[in-house]
Amino acid sequence: MQSTSAKRIIPGTPVFDGDAAQKGYAINAMCFSFNEAKNRQAFLDDEEAYCAKFKLTPEQREAVRQRNVLAMIAAGGNVYYLAKLAGIFGLNVQDLGAQQTGKSVPEFKQMLLDQAKGI
Amino acid sequence: MAKVIGGIFTSHVPAIGGAIAKGLQDDPYWKPFFDGFHPIHAWLKDNRPDYVVTFSNDHGLNFFLDKMPTFAVGAAAQYDNADEGWGLPLFNSVPGSPELSWHIINTLVEEELDIVTCQEMLIDHALSIPLELAWPNRRTYDFKLVPVGINTVQHPLPSPKRALALGRAVHKAIESWPEDAKVLIFGTGGLSHQLDGERAGFMNPDYDRFCLDNLPSNPDALTRHSALDIVELSGSQGIEILNWIAARGAMGDWVREASRNYHIPISNTAAATVLMVPEDALVSA
Ligand SMILES: [Fe+2]
Numbered sequence: 001m002q003s004t005s006a007k008r009i010i011p012g013t014p015v016f017d018g019d020a021a022q023k024g025y026a027i028n029a030m031c032f033s034f035n036e037a038k039n040r041q042a043f044l045d046d047e048e049a050y051c052a053k054f055k056l057t058p059e060q061r062e063a064v065r066q067r068n069v070l071a072m073i074a075a076g077g078n079v080y081y082l083a084k085l086a087g088i089f090g091l092n093v094q095d096l097g098a099q100q101t102g103k104s105v106p107e108f109k110q111m112l113l114d115q116a117k118g119i
Numbered sequence: 120m121a122k123v124i125g126g127i128f129t130s131h132v133p134a135i136g137g138a139i140a141k142g143l144q145d146d147p148y149w150k151p152f153f154d155g156f157h158p159i160h161a162w163l164k165d166n167r168p169d170y171v172v173t174f175s176n177d178h179g180l181n182f183f184l185d186k187m188p189t190f191a192v193g194a195a196a197q198y199d200n201a202d203e204g205w206g207l208p209l210f211n212s213v214p215g216s217p218e219l220s221w222h223i224i225n226t227l228v229e230e231e232l233d234i235v236t237c238q239e240m241l242i243d244h245a246l247s248i249p250l251e252l253a254w255p256n257r258r259t260y261d262f263k264l265v266p267v268g269i270n271t272v273q274h275p276l277p278s279p280k281r282a283l284a285l286g287r288a289v290h291k292a293i294e295s296w297p298e299d300a301k302v303l304i305f306g307t308g309g310l311s312h313q314l315d316g317e318r319a320g321f322m323n324p325d326y327d328r329f330c331l332d333n334l335p336s337n338p339d340a341l342t343r344h345s346a347l348d349i350v351e352l353s354g355s356q357g358i359e360i361l362n363w364i365a366a367r368g369a370m371g372d373w374v375r376e377a378s379r380n381y382h383i384p385i386s387n388t389a390a391a392t393v394l395m396v397p398e399d400a401l402v403s404a
Contacts, residue, residue: 012319013313016272021273028183037206078179079314083314094387097320119383
């Protein structure tokens with residue numbers, strides 16, 4: 001059930017609330033399991049079976065298949081948990097940032113460095 | 120009676136752990152951050168805590184969405200670091216003090232702060248990295264830890280006002296602990312950063328400066344914003360400033376800054392390290 005109160009929109013900024021926590025339960029549960037090395041290996045051995053075991057929704061499964069972070073978030077993924085999945089793919093937070101902002105990784109890193117000018 | 124001797128506030132970016140493992144403290148990218156710990160190392164030589172009380176947020180190691188405590192107080196005899204999903208080398212275990220933990224728990228509930236108690240609790244990079252930064256290369260610690268966890272993962276988050284009240288109640292507990300002991304406070308995380316969404320990479324030096332300027336002498340100024348205001352001002356993970364606000368509350372009323380370091384960027388984060396001491400403390404830091 002969706003919450004009834006009006007939601008505050010912060011542009012470009014996911015707010016992981018009760019609706020997202022319900023919607024994203026399966027994908028986040030799978031990501032939480034990756035705290036254990038044997039589960040990371042099981043995912044790598046058979047991604048399809050591992051996603052099925054956690055009952056990912058079709059939207060979540062497609063987002064994982066495409067390694068698409070914004071789509072995972074839209075499907076209820078939370079970045080604190082998704083970071084564990086990203087690790088399996090060898091992606092760090094600059095790679096994630098570049099993908100989500102449509103920049104190349106060097107462009108994204110430069111954007112981070114450029115903010116030092118504001119100090 | 121126990122006494123708060125100081126507070127260490129620092130970012131806890133996971134990549135700092137990688138830099139420590141690779142010995143990159145003097146690397147040009149990392150040096151401006153690690154240099155912020157020189158005055159803290161000097162201060163810690165003369166100030167050895169018996170207890171360390173920390174405020175940090177869990178990053179999906181202890182808590183999942185099945186049970187998500189707003190405030191959680193550890194009451195374990197030992198706290199172990201564990202794999203957070205990246206298979207990194209583990210940090211040291213830290214001894215706990217169930218006695219002080221339960222004293223804090225009892226005081227908090229008396230003060231109508233109805234926390235969750237955890238007789239088993241793992242520590243993640245949000246604690247391991249700050250402890251390693253403060254005491255590099257220690258195999259064992261000669262203080263005892265009481266960790267306090269604050270939910271920054273799943274909204275609704277506690278308000279900054281509530282986080283400050285939590286910290287102030289912890290201070291009351293420390294002051295009423297009968298042992299003649301020295302207590303050091305840690306607040307970890309932040310400052311402004313955002314990992315997720317189209318605004319990933321966002322930082323806000325103006326808001327960070329507002330926080331750093333006000334936290335020692337006027338922490339209530341930080342409670343004029345709601346948690347969602349802070350998400351907007353500081354980024355979706357910049358809200359980890361809640362840990363700093365609670366830690367500041369735990370230091371008591373009269374506090375001054377003894378050292379400050381602020382550097383952009385460390386990974387995707389505006390990184391800060393601050394030492395605060397009680398107003399009447401003599402410090403050569
Ligand atoms: Fe964090």
